[in-house]
Amino acid sequence: MHLKIAPSLLSADFANLERDVRACEQGGADLLHFDVMDGHFVPPITIGPVVMHSLRAITKLPIDVHLMVANPEHQIEQFAEAGAAWISVHAEATKHLNRSLTRIRTLGCRSGIVLNPATPLEYAFEAASDADFILLMSVNPGYGGQSFIPSFLTRCERLRTYLDKSGLSDVEIEVDGGIKLDNCKRVVDAGANVLVSGSGLMHGDIASNIKAMKTAID
Numbered sequence: 001m002h003l004k005i006a007p008s009l010l011s012a013d014f015a016n017l018e019r020d021v022r023a024c025e026q027g028g029a030d031l032l033h034f035d036v037m038d039g040h041f042v043p044p045i046t047i048g049p050v051v052m053h054s055l056r057a058i059t060k061l062p063i064d065v066h067l068m069v070a071n072p073e074h075q076i077e078q079f080a081e082a083g084a085a086w087i088s089v090h091a092e093a094t095k096h097l098n099r100s101l102t103r104i105r106t107l108g109c110r111s112g113i114v115l116n117p118a119t120p121l122e123y124a125f126e127a128a129s130d131a132d133f134i135l136l137m138s139v140n141p142g143y144g145g146q147s148f149i150p151s152f153l154t155r156c157e158r159l160r161t162y163l164d165k166s167g168l169s170d171v172e173i174e175v176d177g178g179i180k181l182d183n184c185k186r187v188v189d190a191g192a193n194v195l196v197s198g199s200g201l202m203h204g205d206i207a208s209n210i211k212a213m214k215t216a217i218d
C-alpha cells in the first residue's frame, strides 16, 4: 500500500502557519494532519473549521482532520464544508460510529475510525467496512511530544491481518503519536502506511525532516 507522511500541524508555528505548510509541501508531505481538540474529549482546545477554511485556500495538500471531540457527529459537516479530505472520529467519543462514518462518506470525504491505545481492536472490526482508514493512536491523545507506546506494533499487525483476511485490504492504517525517524520503519513493517508525526518533523528544516523520514521508510 502507498506509504504516506502526514505532518501534524499541532507542532507547527501558528504565527507562521503558511510558511510551515509550504515547508511540508517542499518536503513531499502527502497529507496535512489537522488535530481538533475540544477541551472535553481531551483537555486542550486547539483549532477548528475557521483555521481549516483559511488553510484550504493556500494549499492543495489533502487535509486529514483528526476529531478529538465529544460527539464528533455534530462537527463532521462543518469540517467537510471547510474542505477536509479525510475525517476521523474516535470510537470512544460517539455512540453512533457507523452513522458518523457513513455521513463522512456521504459528504465526499474519506472516513476514519480512531482508537485510543487501550480500546479493543474489535471496535474497529465491527465498523471497518464503513471506513476508508483506521487510525491507531500510539499515544493517548491530547498532546504532542509524547513517547510511542510499543504495544502499538502487535496491535497494528493484528489489525492488518484482520483487514486482509476480511476482504478489507484497501482499508489503510494510520498511526499517530511518537513517530520519529528512529521508529518509523518499525511501524511500517507492522502494517501502518500513513504516518502522522508532529514533534518528529515540525522543527528546524521541516522539508528535510520529511524527506529523511520518506527515505527511512522506503
Ligand code: DX5
Pocket: 008, 009, 010, 011, 033, 035, 066, 139, 140, 141, 142, 143, 144, 145, 146, 176, 177, 178, 179, 196, 197, 198, 199, 200
Ligand atoms: C496527539 C495528536 C497528534 C500529535 C502527534 O493527540 O493527535 O497528532 O500532533 O504529535 P507527536 O508526533 O509529537 O507525538
Ligand code: ZN
Pocket: 008, 033, 034, 035, 066, 176, 196
Ligand atoms: Zn492527531
